[in-house]
Amino acid sequence: MPIYLTTPIYYVNDKPHIGHAYTSLATDVLARWHRLAGREVYFLTGTDEHGQKVEKAAMDAGEEPQAFTDRVSQAFRDLTGTMGLSNDGFIRTTEPRHRAACQALWLRLQERGHIYLGAYEGWYAVRDEAFYGPDELTEKDGVKYAPSGAPVEWVREPSYFFKLSEWGDKLLEFYETHPDFIAPASRRNEVISFVKSGLSDLSISRTSFKWGVPVPGDDAHVMYVWLDALTNYITALGYPDEKADLWRFWPADLHFVGKDILRFHAIYWPAFLMAAELPPPERVFAHGWWTIEGQKMSKSLGNAIDPVKLVEEFGLDPVRYFLLREVPFGQDGDFARAALVNRLNGELADVLGNLANRTLSLIQRNCEGLLPALAPAADIDTTLLQPLDTLVASVGKLLEAQEYHLALEEVFRQVRGANGYITVQAPWALKKTDPARMTEVLRHLHTALRTYATVLQPFMPTTMGQLLDQLGVPEDARSLDSLATPLPDGRALPPPSPLFRKVESAA
């Protein structure tokens, strides 16, 4: 079964910050896990480049929209290198293939009678070139003003509509028969109550700006951003060519989204697809926001965290670990430097890194650097070895529920246990009293470390790769399945070196 995972396409009106990195990272870890389990994966990310805001930002920058988006989109493409993402594709909504896919989907919806021409009405600020909701407005001397201070007027603009109002019951039935479609559960409940309150038809075109996909057969209109943006998920797989090689990945297994865009993915998107007689995605997960040292991330505070600087200071893998370990996926969390340092020093370096280092040093010094022979487990060894048998299954189950923090907690509980085991077994003392037993203990610890490193690869690909190097595990023996096959005895292990460098707790 092929696995298709997506991030949202990021709006190029913003620079990449920790929030973008977070979404992509969560997607990446799951993609890597599935590959490690031997499954075929397509991992897509990209940029959303249409809309009035982009058009305006380009004009302000004195550039053509295409040149502007070419430039800004690159910053998001660079996130792949910065965060160590393993995405298979990168899509831009300004690509010709995407225009073609949007127009094909539009025609398909139109042919089936789901689109009609009407008029969009609302409070419009000419100065901002934007519509505002009635609750956003303030009134003074009989004139209504937008939050920006610009006066607004009631305008009517011709617009095509999607008959979303006809899909309420079908969506509710879909949620009912697909209880895992929306996660976490609290969000699912919100979506359901929203749909139950009744859906209106959705305006899906605009005549007030040009920077978008033209509506087929009516050049006065461009598609409203969400129909355009959501379609990216099928464009990337070759739509409308359902014979395309990648089309077998549809429907998506999981769309990762921020909680702000859940509605579009959990309501509009399945409605569009069902109306087009295409299968809706399997699951949408809405994750939370990061605050920065207890404060909301905001443009005015200028406190957004630049992933590049973060990785420069702490290293990529500690950052990856921290973001998924610190906060339950789906909840809001706080990004505090002290918390990151604590995780890095106290868990990665002290608990895991040090266990690897002490074990490998003992092998290096007392076993001539050769992998000790596999030995049967004594009763006392089962405390170390038995939990390993179920680690892959339990981590897999947690990851498939996007419970990253619990998956990491499970692994680290075992790593702590291994530190207890080595302390009690004291191979440094066995060296003098029972050298044969010492080698058995070291081999058991090696087995445990190999398991931890293998399972942790999706979270910390670089560092766990180094650990597997130090453990003498060849490249072709790093999959989850390969754990069933012990390494041959006597293999030469390279001299160990520390995996994680600690940082000072003060900035």
Next chain:
RNA sequence: GGCGGCGUAGCUCAGCUGGUUAGAGCACGGCACUCAUAAUGCCGGGGUCAGCGGUUCAAGUCCGCUCGCCGCUACCA
């Protein structure tokens, strides 16, 4: 206003369908160890489970009320 959720050790949180002395990590104190990145292990102190009132043989765990906090309540990505 309506709907939904939360309030448990100094901090961040677990506690499923109610049942022995309420748990984890971090922080703090003591002891042990010395292989290791001054790392690790063990033990310990610390909680009116927001408050009040109910149901029950038994409630952090169910019900009601009060106080405090948060989310959703459509076309803005």
